[in-house]
Amino acid sequence: MREARIPTEELMGSGHLACQGCGATIAMRFALKALGRETILVIPACCWAVIDGTFPHSAVDIPIFHTAFETAAVTASGVKAGLEMRGDFETTVVAWAGDGGTFDIGLQALSGTAERNDDIIYVCYDNEAYMNTGIQRSSSTPVGSWTTTTPVTNYKKRPKKNMVDIMAAHAIPYIATASVAYPEDLIRKFKKAKAIKGTKYIQVLAPCPTGWKLSPELSIWAARKAVTSKVYPMLEITENGNKLTVWKDFEPTSFKEYIKPQGRFRHLKENEIEEIAKGVESSWQRLLAREKMLASIPGLDT
Template identity: 55%
Template sequence: MSWAWVEVKPNENDLMHPGHLACQGCGATIAARLALKVLGRKAVFVIPASCWSVIDGAWPQHALQIPVFHTAFETAAIAATGIRAALDMKGKHDVHVVAWAGDGGTFDIGLQALSGAAERNENIIYITYDNEAYMNTGIQRSSSTPLGAWTTTTPDERPEDKPKKNMMEILAAHRVPYAATASIAYPDDFIRKLKKATQVKGFRFIHLFSPCPPGWKMASNLSVRSARLAVETKIFPLYEIEDGEVYTITHWPKGLPVEEYFKLQGRFKPVLKDPDRLAYIQRYVETQWEKLVRLHEASHGYLPEEARATIRSAI
């Protein structure tokens, strides 16, 4: 094995400068770097209030080598729609307009604008880098915070008791042409999906899993490893939905127990102390996974060999 990556090419479209203001081990910066490798210079980012508003640098600095439009929290999708319309008027149809929002700006505050843009099938790419809380403002719970997690507003005595909002299903219900989940730990998979998204016209949505070491109470070097374990424990499956109906699982996980993922992070300490809650979460993850596998089977009519092993463990 020499160069290990199929889709990622060295020294091609490295459009992010070092010196940006992200914390050590930030998943969102890996995400942006990988996204720009596909999009190239012909792209515009629309960033609502989120970590990336800070990462990009205080005025007058700027970390990306493409235009970025900073906007208000709830307006990522609608501002992107406007920029798209303006570019279309100018005849610049080859420029990708990307709404680059955090999970708060997507799952909670930006949801109505997102829903509107998705329903109108605006020709934009919406990427949400999901770090599972309002990290930038001090780790407050968002509707993306997973079951059992600590945040400053769901403290150890009373950890998050509601599952993560299923954003993909909401988007699927809008019948958008393309929606996919991706993880920074699987760059080839992410880049393949983003490439596919750039070739589709209409509203495209990518739910990108990107760990936050300070917010998740873990060492900065574990960032990629925790993202990988989230996928391999079936907590964050990698799949895509075409036209709201065709489900395809793109990576078949090993099906490790969820503790493997929880162990790395301080925010799951209350869960690890509570075996009942842990068993409940494991069951919840298994049922969600099984539902997804059934959707894949219904879409394609068969299951690959790798799928069998992951399902047997579900029962």
């Protein structure tokens, strides 16, 4: 995770329309550095539908096809099939969607693409709510969080949907989580995904200062603390769902520290914070146990 080799070529311009400190923009910048020019993006309704800029401009230097909210995965499947029937087997096709377009409205089409194992990279830049429409809860919104549809008097009581597990159940060749705080790791994972045939799913934690009620300069800080506080584990699932590798080589930090500068958690009382922190720890332990369990079954990871 310490290897510092970031390509210098920029495929994303600075003239985009994102908010200050936008994690989704940083995610795109590094992802494109990993993927290179031979890439086509399929973007559904999400922040990036706007960040790209207004017609006739575009903030990225590769082709983008904007598509309807729930269709990122299958539109990408169609693009890939269309390219291959023209004899182009080289271009990487990437569906690039937010958590609403992935966890919620786009789940069905994504499941279809993954079940067919269509040869695309599906990226969910996860900012944990419907940020483009102005911060409404999604099924990716973590427990305890405020949004405009989960007001502080009735904050989100249910945990974040485990999208990684759902994708693992599809037995696809590559699944990874990444964080914009670890660009070298993010680039490595995108390069790895690019080299694998089949459906690849990468979920990138992309803090949203606007929606998280966080100072923009703390965006990367939060993306790092989410990992070190075990809220957002960095993992890879390979061998068609049979091998789980969890990154553990970090100094653990507290859940309380992670949520402190985020206004979306400000209403939580001490006991509520403790309760949620307990949940974070048990999810982490369950993840480690599964890693161990899968590794203990002989012949499973081949």
